[in-house]
Amino acid sequence: MVSEALPFGQTSVTAVELRSHVDAAAATEALVAADVDHARERFDAVLETVPELLEWLSVHGREYPWRYTTDPWRVFATEILLQRTRGDAVAEIYNPFFSAFPTPNAVREADEADLRDLVRSLGFVNHRVRTLREAADLCVVENEGQVPTDLEALQRPWRVGPYTARACLLFAFQEPLALVDANTARITERVFGYPLPEQPHKSEAVYRFLDALVPDEPALARAFNLALLDLGALRCTNSNPDCSACPIQPSCLYGSVGEGLGVD
Ligand code: SF4
Known part of the structure; x- marks a missing residue:
């Protein structure tokens, strides 16, 4: 039950477990449709770092009162x-x-x-x-x-x-849906090199991609969305992303460019 794992949902998972809860084929197809380079490799690389992202949430997530209720x-x-x-x-x-x-x-x-x-x-x-x-x-x-x-x-x-x-x-x-706001759109753009449309929160293509990436297990879906929201607020800010303290930096296109870690 999600309520037993409030405020953040399930923050402990392995990459292998996670893979069984996402729609990799649909996510990759959506990346290809958006002209993202090396879509499959990029998706796989990011998925490997999501467990660190959820672990980061369990330590740094913002414990607002509404996160303790359903x-x-x-x-x-x-x-x-x-x-x-x-x-x-x-x-x-x-x-x-x-x-x-x-x-x-x-x-x-x-x-x-x-x-x-x-x-x-x-x-x-x-x-x-x-x-x-x-x-x-x-x-x-x-x-x-x-x-x-x-x-x-x-x-x-x-x-x-x-x-x-x-x-x-x-x-x-507890519906496993993606949230698209300025924070999650910015992270999607930076991490995947995803070319954002003018209004990402109204874009069916963006929803198709992020809905496929959100785990179908409710407690993981909760954690994944909260992690993106908090990462956008605390690390991947609009003007000054703190990549050196970011849990998904190893798989992020934007964050790894300076260190030559991007997918060739
Ligand atoms: S590595 Fe930098 S650009 Fe990438 S998600 Fe983290 S803070 Fe944002």
Whole structure:
């Protein structure tokens, strides 16, 4: 059970075990379709370093409070609070928010002023309140008070896109799906030499590749996605990647170029 392995899921695995949980053929095919050089060799090399990546997560991963729950409403609402917002800011209001609004119905019945006061520190207050209200309506009016388990339905509230919907399915309902945001897209580009499209989070090709790379075992899928998110935030940053302290540096095209370790 994933819940027994919170906050990060399964962080200990061998490369051989991992290989039985990914769709290597589909992933390689997606790399070839994207014109990635030496697709199979690159995929194999990266897969060998994923166990180190998960081990790194177990030591350096960020232990946010929402990583200790699989409660669907907490997961869904938290992902809305995290939109365009730092995790540390959301962590500060996490307990007061869910004390006040432990269910979707509590948000539906809340005074506008109370809801606004609780999310004010995060900014984008109008956006946030509207999305939370619509998410609560979705659960209560359309789904008997429960968070939907359908990718399309989860994207019905205003400004809820594939990232938030997929994160909900992954973290609450243990569906082994890939998350595509700026961090995971940047790592994909650097590690594989993957030529990113203009909007990676809307690209079917990017999802096809990363969904094939995400392990089909839920606890591993959780760990793999969290590892990419945290690696992007803590090591593989946009402007200053810290390759010397990165667990997948030996297999990363970008990180190994300077040391002549790239696949020829
Ligand atoms: S080696 Fe460098 S570029 Fe590659 S994933 Fe790690 S931090 Fe990013």
